[in-house]
Amino acid sequence: MALQGPIPVHFHQLFPHGCYAVGDIEPVKDFDASTPDRFVQSRDKQTGEPVWQIPVMDGDPSLKAAQKTVAVKLIAPTQPAAPAPMPGLPFTPVEFDGVTVTPYVNASGRLAYSIKAREIRPPRAGKDTA
Structure with missing residues (x-):
């Protein structure tokens, strides 16, 4: 099969109603390499770059409350910066570039998706961006 590994998708295919940052960008822990005394940051298997994550809504x-929040992993050599908050809004609208999804079966036996992106930015007008 020609389709292997992460599947590239457009941001607006994944989040047609947009999404909002509801937390900070933080490093992802490599649970296999870390110890109780030493934090080791996870690295992307394809690029070797550090992995960061941000929770977004x-x-x-139409989604149920439990389905609304997801972590988006960011692949970047240095910690990315989220867009500045918008005055008067409780959450910051964001978009991602270089988005991929990787399907997997979670611990409860259900299909889930790992979402990765190369860049986080403020939303652009129009939905024709990749």
């Missing part, structure tokens, strides 16, 4: 009003 999906703007889709």
Whole structure:
């Protein structure tokens, strides 16, 4: 099969109603390499770059509360910066570039997706960006 590894998707295919940062960008822990006394940051298997993550809320009003928040992993050599908060809004609208999804079966036996991106930025007008 020609389709192997992470599957590239457009941001607006994944979040057609947009998404909002609801936390900070933090390093992802490599649970195999870390010890109780030493934190080791996870690295991306394809690029070897450090992995960061940010929790985001999906703007889709039809989702149940438990389905709304997801972590997006960012692959970047240095810690990315989230866009500045917008005055008057409780959450910061964000978009991602270089998005991929990797399907997997989670601990409860259900299909889930790992979402990775190369860049986080403020939303652009229009939905024709990749």
